[in-house]
Ligand SMILES: Nc1ncnc2c1ncn2[C@@H]1O[C@H](COP(=O)(O)OP(=O)(O)OP(=O)(O)O)[C@@H](O)[C@H]1O
Ligand SMILES: Nc1ncnc2c1ncn2[C@@H]1O[C@H](COP(=O)(O)OP(=O)(O)OP(=O)(O)O)[C@@H](O)[C@H]1O
């Protein structure tokens with residue numbers, strides 16, 4: 001049974017695709033067979049990153065790790081209920097296919113509440129929600145009282161996860177491990193950072209996720225997109241590491257360790 | 267005839283809602299009557315920012331500028347074609363209502379290709395596309411050759427804008443003024459910044475937008491979300507300005523000037 005990891009957050013630009021790509025690199029480096037699905041059917045950022053990687057490998061004659069990918073189409077049926085039934089079949093088939101040959105399946109979700117995204121959230125053994133260090137992003141997890149800072153109640157993305165958990169429980173599957181990580185953290189902005197950090201810690205207990213070490217804002221996390229490379233590939237590519245790269249690599253290691261994935265070192 | 271300004275970018279987290287809010291504050295300060303629509307029907311970040319502003323004004327007994335808001339519902343009809351026809355009616359009614367009483371209409375779009383978003387793009391007199399300083403974000407505007415840096419062709423969001431332009435031309439409306447602005451710019455990362463900047467300048471001529479001054483990454487653009495305030499409100503609130511605030515205010519001024527909006531000073 002492959003372990004399904006989903007990157008999800010209805011909030012756009014929180015770092016789902018970036019996290020999916022770097023997790024893929026980390027897991028593949030340990031020799032595991034990884035399957036991948038990209039449910040952001042129009043942008044396909046995660047699959048674009050992987051296509052770029054494949055093209056770079058071909059161009060340079062190198063042997064870079066790649067996942068087994070299955071792309072999905074949106075249903076074109078006019079009736080909404082029939083369209084969802086069709087998508088449910090396609091999604092289930094894709095998971096079954098990857099499950100047969102992979103130890104991990106990485107599914108990147110769109111910044112939207114699509115039906116495929118809902119299916120992925122219910123299929124996740126590990127659900128990873130990256131979030132910007134921002135009260136604007138936080139607003140999709142929970143409403144906060146502007147005067148006291150107290151959490152007033154869950155917001156639309158928390159509710160979406162809750163629905164997925166109910167579906168999962170109804171199907172008799174073990175509970176999802178929901179982890180939230182802060183992304184694009186600044187080294188400054190101490191006050192806003194602490195405010196968001198405290199809010200995320202309090203909310204963790206209330207809505208049932210755990211907070212894990214995340215990523216700083218570092219251009220190394222995005223500047224090699226066109227070649228499909230991550231900083232984990234750099235040593236093999238013969239690059240010298242800067243201090244920022246060493247710190248970035250530690251951030252990835254800390255995340256992987258905190259995820260407690262089955263069979264993984266660190 | 268109200269001047270319609272749309273913040274659009276299918277890429278999530280590019281800064282559409284942040285730009286919409288700060289533009290609202292800048293336009294309202296000049297005494298214009300502003301209408302607003304938020305087409306991100308689930309997240310409604312722009313409307314949440316405005317609700318927070320309204321609540322803050324009530325709490326503190328202040329008189330803060332607010333736009334005339336019209337919220338839309340998604341159609342619940344099961345047939346896709348009928349649902350779009352219904353949404354088209356609701357959208358057109360909302361625009362007509364705001365047009366009757368406002369000089370500017372601000373429409374914030376979701377990070378997705380929804381039908382309402384397509385209608386907004388065709389209705390825009392000014393279309394503002396914020397974008398992160400990132401080749402990952404750039405990928406939704408155009409494909410780039412990883413070796414030469416040349417633009418290979420338009421990508422899904424450019425195509426969406428092109429479709430909207432055709433609809434607009436077919437309706438006999440004057441051409442949209444499409445402006446792109448860089449958002450969340452870092453003061454460092456010189457090489458990646460130049461690479462993305464050059465790419466955006468070359469693409470401007472090819473797909474028909476103009477590049478305008480954008481925003482740096484500054485926590486002031488997001489830390490007052492819970493009170494619905496922007497830095498433009500701070501002087502009235504009795505705050506002292508830091509160097510970063512002065513620079514941020516200049517960024518907003520430079521953007522407003524570059525937009526060449528009808529009837530506006532600066
Ligand atoms: N830790 C980081 N450091 C630097 N840049 C980052 C980091 N994480 C993400 N980015 C950049 O931020 C932007 C958004 O990231 P990404 O595309 O991974 O988010 P997403 O949640 O997948 O967005 P969407 O909702 O559109 O799918 C991209 O330009 C990406 O390159
Ligand atoms: N110039 C800026 N400086 C600091 N933070 C910013 C800036 N612009 C945007 N942000 C933050 O970046 C995140 C994304 O911004 P925003 O929500 O405005 O983007 P969006 O395009 O509306 O996203 P979505 O696609 O989800 O609608 C938010 O956390 C916001 O507070």
Ligand SMILES: [Mg+2]
Nearest residue numbers: 016017040045
């Ligand atoms: Mg993504």
Ligand SMILES: [Mg+2]
Nearest residue numbers: 282283306311
């Ligand atoms: Mg938004």
